[in-house]
Amino acid sequence: MADLVYQNIIADLKKAINAESFPSMKLPDERTLTEHYQVSRSSVKRALNVMANQGIIFKKRGSGTFINPLYLKGGSFFNYNGSNLGVTDSFKAENRTPGIKLLDFQVIKPSAELQRDLFLQPDDFVYEIKRLRLFDEDPFMIETGFIPIKVMPELTEKIVSSSIFNYLEMTKNQEVTRAFLSIFAEPSTRDDQMQLKLKSTEPVGIMEGIFFLDDGTPFEFSTMRLHYQYMKYNTFVTVSGRE
Amino acid sequence: MADLVYQNIIADLKKAINAESFPSMKLPDERTLTEHYQVSRSSVKRALNVMANQGIIFKKRGSGTFINPLYLKGGSFFNYNGSNLGVTDSFKAENRTPGIKLLDFQVIKPSAELQRDLFLQPDDFVYEIKRLRLFDEDPFMIETGFIPIKVMPELTEKIVSSSIFNYLEMTKNQEVTRAFLSIFAEPSTRDDQMQLKLKSTEPVGIMEGIFFLDDGTPFEFSTMRLHYQYMKYNTFVTVSGRE
DNA sequence: TTTAAAAATTGGTACGACCCAATTATTAAA
DNA sequence: TTTAATAATTGGGTCGTACCAATTTTTAAA
Known part of the structure; x- marks a missing residue:
C-alpha cells in the first residue's frame, strides 16, 4: 500500500463500508473523520473526492456524505475499477x-x-x-x-x-x-x-x-x-x- | 460563468489552448501560472487536475504540463463533454x-x-x-x-x-x-x-x-x-x- | 400546534506554507 | 569528449486556517 495519507483513508473507509460499519449508510462528517484519523481536513476531503468520483459515495452539502448502496455486494457493477488498459x-x-x-x-x-x-x-x-x-x-x-x-x-x-x-x-x-x-x-x-x-x-x-x-x-x-x-x-x- | 477561481483558470486556459497560444504544446509551470493569475498554487493545481481528468492536458512530474494534441480541432473526440444524462x-x-x-x-x-x-x-x-x-x-x-x-x-x-x-x-x-x-x-x-x-x-x-x-x-x-x-x-x- | 426566524451542522472554495519526488539542466571529474 | 555527480526545475502531497453556502435542527413567535 502506498504510504499516502489520502490513499490510506480511502482504503480504510472502503474496508469499513464493506464491513457495513455504517448502517445508516452515512459516513461521519468531515471534521469527525479529520479528528478520527488525526489528519488535516484537506486530506479527508481529497480522499472523499476520489471516492465520490469513483461512485462509491455521494456528497451533499449541508447534509452529509452517503454510501452508494450499489457499492455493497458489488455484483453487476464495479468491474471496471481499471488497473490496466491492455x-x-x-x-x-x-x-x-x-x-x-x-x-x-x-x-x-x-x-x-x-x-x-x-x-x-x-x-x-x-x-x-x-x-x-x-x-x-x-x-x-x-x-x-x-x-x-x-x-x-x-x-x-x-x-x-x-x-x-x-x-x-x-x-x-x-x-x-x-x-x-x-x-x-x-x-x-x-x-x-x-x-x-x-x-x-x-x-x-x-x-x-x-x-x-x-x-x-x-x-x-x-x-x-x-x-x-x-x-x-x-x-x-x-x-x-x-x- | 461561475465565479470560482479554478473555473476561471480552466476557462482561460482552454481559450488560450484553442487559440494555440502555446506552440510548444507545453503550459507554463504551476508557479508561473500562480504568479500570472495572482492566485494560490492550490487553485492552479485544482484547475490543472480537472483538466487532466478531462484529458485536455497531461502532467508529468519533473517535466511539465502538456497539451493533449487531440484537444485541438476537437474532431472525432471530445463530443462527450457531458452536460446531461437524459x-x-x-x-x-x-x-x-x-x-x-x-x-x-x-x-x-x-x-x-x-x-x-x-x-x-x-x-x-x-x-x-x-x-x-x-x-x-x-x-x-x-x-x-x-x-x-x-x-x-x-x-x-x-x-x-x-x-x-x-x-x-x-x-x-x-x-x-x-x-x-x-x-x-x-x-x-x-x-x-x-x-x-x-x-x-x-x-x-x-x-x-x-x-x-x-x-x-x-x-x-x-x-x-x-x-x-x-x-x-x-x-x-x-x-x-x-x- | 403551527409557522417562521435563528443557530448549528456540514460540505465547498481558497489561501499559502512546507517538504517530497521525478525529471532535466548544469557542473565537475575522468 | 564523455561520464558522473550536483543543482535547479517542476509537479505531488499534507497541513492548517479562514470563510462561504446549502441543509438541518433548534428556538422563538404567532
Whole structure:
C-alpha cells in the first residue's frame, strides 16, 4: 500500500463500508473523520473526492456524505475499477489462458485521418499490426493497431506476437495510462464471422481509439472488433456542474 | 460563468489552448501560472487536475504540463463533454425533433434483481415504463425503465409521455447527475427489428444501468436498446495509479 | 400546534506554507 | 569528449486556517 495519507483513508473507509460499519449508510462528517484519523481536513476531503468520483459515495452539502448502496455486494457493477488498459491484463480473472495469433504485420503509409489522430508528419510511417486474440482456443477479438515507427523503431514480429504494452513497460519504463475510446456496434462482416465464429445475425462490438503514453504522446490507434458476448463496458458517469 | 477561481483558470486556459497560444504544446509551470493569475498554487493545481481528468492536458512530474494534441480541432473526440444524462437532451444538436411514443405503462412487482438494484423493500412496487424514442418519424431506441413508486408517487401517463428527468428538475428541483452504465451489444430480436426498422442481421446497442438522484437515491433502472447506428459512446479513460 | 426566524451542522472554495519526488539542466571529474 | 555527480526545475502531497453556502435542527413567535 502506498504510504499516502489520502490513499490510506480511502482504503480504510472502503474496508469499513464493506464491513457495513455504517448502517445508516452515512459516513461521519468531515471534521469527525479529520479528528478520527488525526489528519488535516484537506486530506479527508481529497480522499472523499476520489471516492465520490469513483461512485462509491455521494456528497451533499449541508447534509452529509452517503454510501452508494450499489457499492455493497458489488455484483453487476464495479468491474471496471481499471488497473490496466491492455487487453492482455484486462480479461485475466477468467482463468483461461489468453493467446495471440499474428495475422499481419507490415509498415504502411498512414491515411490522412490516421496522420491527424496520431499527430504525424507527412513523411512518417506506421506499423500496421493485425492480431487475433483468443482465450484458450476461442477467438474473441480482432485487433488492428497502428503505431508510428518513430515511437517504437525496434518493433519486431516477436514482440508483436505478445503484449506490446508489457514490452513497453519492461524495456522503456513507459506506461500507457490513458485512452480515448469510442464504443459502438456493427453487424459482423464475413471476415468477422470467420475469425470469431459468429453467425451472420450476430454482431461485433467495437472499441476504437487512441492510446497515449504518460507524457501525452499518441502511441497507438487501435480498432478492436469483439465477439459481442465479450464486450461489456461498465462505467460510472457523472455529469457537468461538479468539476 | 461561475465565479470560482479554478473555473476561471480552466476557462482561460482552454481559450488560450484553442487559440494555440502555446506552440510548444507545453503550459507554463504551476508557479508561473500562480504568479500570472495572482492566485494560490492550490487553485492552479485544482484547475490543472480537472483538466487532466478531462484529458485536455497531461502532467508529468519533473517535466511539465502538456497539451493533449487531440484537444485541438476537437474532431472525432471530445463530443462527450457531458452536460446531461437524459436522452432528450443528449441527442439534440442533430436539428431533428425528438419524439416519444408510450408503449406501455403499468405498476408491477419488481423482480428480485430489480429489488436489489434499486434497493427496495419486499413490499415496494415499481412503475414499468416502455417507450419508443424517435427523431422526427425515425425510431432509434426502445427504452424500458423501472421507477419505484415511492420516489415518484405522482407519475402519470402524461408525464411519462415526455421527459421524466425534465419533470423532476422542474417540479422537485432534483437532478439526475450520476449513473452506472453497462454498454454492450446483442443481435436484434424480432421486436427490435419491428420497432427500430432493423434487418435481421443488424444488431442493437444496449445501454443499461441505474440512475441516481443527487443524494444517491437510486431513481431508475433503465434498459435502452438502440438502433446500432445511433449508439456511439465516447470516453476518456485514465487508469489506476493516479487517484 | 403551527409557522417562521435563528443557530448549528456540514460540505465547498481558497489561501499559502512546507517538504517530497521525478525529471532535466548544469557542473565537475575522468 | 564523455561520464558522473550536483543543482535547479517542476509537479505531488499534507497541513492548517479562514470563510462561504446549502441543509438541518433548534428556538422563538404567532
